[in-house]
Amino acid sequence: MLDANRYKCCYCGAYVSVCPTCSSMELMETWIEVSQGCKDCSVCTKICPVGALEAEV
Amino acid sequence: MKYDVLVVGAGPAGSMAAKTLAEAGLSVVMLEKRQEIGDPVRCAEAVSKRGLKDLVEVDPRWIAADLKGSRVFSPDGASIVLSEEQSGGKTGYVLERKIFDRTLAMEAACAGAEVMVKTRAQGLLKRDGKICGVSAIRSGDTFQIEAPLVIGADGIESKVGRWAGIDTTLKPKDISTCAQFLVKDESIDSNYCEFYFGNKIAPGAYAWIFPKGEKVANVGLGVLGSRSSGIGEPLRLLQEFMKSHLPKGKVVEMDVGGVPVAPQLEAMTTDGVMLVGDAAHQSDPLTGGGIITGMTAGVIAGEVAADAISRGDVKRASLRDYEDRWKEPNGNKLQRHYDLKEFFIGLTDEDLNNLLHSLTNEDTVKMDLRDMLKSLLKLNPKLLWGLRHVIF
Ligand SMILES: Cc1cc2nc3c(=O)[nH]c(=O)nc-3n(C[C@H](O)[C@H](O)[C@H](O)COP(=O)(O)OP(=O)(O)OC[C@H]3O[C@@H](n4cnc5c(N)ncnc54)[C@H](O)[C@@H]3O)c2cc1C
Numbered sequence: 001m002l003d004a005n006r007y008k009c010c011y012c013g014a015y016v017s018v019c020p021t022c023s024s025m026e027l028m029e030t031w032i033e034v035s036q037g038c039k040d041c042s043v044c045t046k047i048c049p050v051g052a053l054e055a056e057v
Numbered sequence: 058m059k060y061d062v063l064v065v066g067a068g069p070a071g072s073m074a075a076k077t078l079a080e081a082g083l084s085v086v087m088l089e090k091r092q093e094i095g096d097p098v099r100c101a102e103a104v105s106k107r108g109l110k111d112l113v114e115v116d117p118r119w120i121a122a123d124l125k126g127s128r129v130f131s132p133d134g135a136s137i138v139l140s141e142e143q144s145g146g147k148t149g150y151v152l153e154r155k156i157f158d159r160t161l162a163m164e165a166a167c168a169g170a171e172v173m174v175k176t177r178a179q180g181l182l183k184r185d186g187k188i189c190g191v192s193a194i195r196s197g198d199t200f201q202i203e204a205p206l207v208i209g210a211d212g213i214e215s216k217v218g219r220w221a222g223i224d225t226t227l228k229p230k231d232i233s234t235c236a237q238f239l240v241k242d243e244s245i246d247s248n249y250c251e252f253y254f255g256n257k258i259a260p261g262a263y264a265w266i267f268p269k270g271e272k273v274a275n276v277g278l279g280v281l282g283s284r285s286s287g288i289g290e291p292l293r294l295l296q297e298f299m300k301s302h303l304p305k306g307k308v309v310e311m312d313v314g315g316v317p318v319a320p321q322l323e324a325m326t327t328d329g330v331m332l333v334g335d336a337a338h339q340s341d342p343l344t345g346g347g348i349i350t351g352m353t354a355g356v357i358a359g360e361v362a363a364d365a366i367s368r369g370d371v372k373r374a375s376l377r378d379y380e381d382r383w384k385e386p387n388g389n390k391l392q393r394h395y396d397l398k399e400f401f402i403g404l405t406d407e408d409l410n411n412l413l414h415s416l417t418n419e420d421t422v423k424m425d426l427r428d429m430l431k432s433l434l435k436l437n438p439k440l441l442w443g444l445r446h447v448i449f
Pocket of ligand 1: 090210212237314
């Protein structure tokens, strides 16, 4: 499961653009929502400019 | 609630579309999920003067700097100077986007568009298989807004296209992921934008110092998604860039974001839906500049949408004029820039050094991008042979 670190996040939404499941990620102001639809592909973890997204092991 | 057209996203592309539609006498609503339009900034804020003046009347309230030109640095630190309009059309003015974006939205509102902030579109509505509006949420309340035509101007994080069946998912090799600081430093040259190339500095992209007035600048860099080798790579590389280039710089703001550096979408419309700006991957793949291209697309989309509504036909065939008018000249040029980007990201630091050194005796100040590429090809035929079809 993907871990979104709210303390690092700068709310840019870039990760949403590479997410292959359109509905599993959403940015709302300062809050990232990762839903059950996340396929753990980790593509977004390399796109986040500040390292706020990490795949949980 | 019923409107002729509903615009999702109040960035430059959405506001220009909404304004154009309102001026044509249509009822239009523009939704923006943030509570403050234009904030936080996700941009280095540089635009070409010519491009901007063609679209809006320039207002000193949102011009942070008026530049003389650009300096381009190779990985080994050599540099050339380009005049203001020759930097790939990207530099000339540096904007204050927190004011700029809000002003554009206000202009749309003054023209008659309804602007709803803190209102997020969360899905398309369909009736008898036809798109007829969106479901939205504002301050926790879900409601429906009806419109036969929806314009997706929802930026890099766009979902409108995907909801409508247009796959706008970006591949990591087609997104530049960026980090930027607003920096105060005595060494900043207020007259020139600076671009720094190098596979160690900014893999697959570049670092920039874009002045914003007295000794203040946006200092940032991009990393091509497919070249990002670790978690938080852009921020880490930016901190290194600061140490090497502006060690005494005082950071007073941090901005991050992604910009599409992608090929042109095959479809930017479908029945009842049009995409504009970053949502349609209309930013320049070579420079990452998307303000002017997005605004231009917003105007064209607004004009075509107004015409389609007046004819009562919002099927794709009726909206195709938007794609055609976008393609020539904008889309075709950006597709060429994509080919250039794909070529340049394959060059080593040594190649980049050789290219820049080959120009040091040329009068680059008078060259535009095409002239510069032609000179580069003439001076480095072996290295740039693969580009001859793009340049000529
Ligand atoms: C670091 C960085 C530097 C850049 N530097 C430059 C530069 O120097 N020059 C340049 O020209 N370009 C630059 N760009 C690119 C430029 O910022 C974008 O191309 C431009 O903002 C695109 O405009 P837009 O209107 O398409 O989208 P945006 O400006 O991103 O606006 C989209 C809006 O839609 C809203 N939205 C999204 N989803 C929804 C929803 N579901 N409901 C309601 N609202 C929604 C968002 O909150 C946002 O306000 C840069 C980008 C980055 C990341």
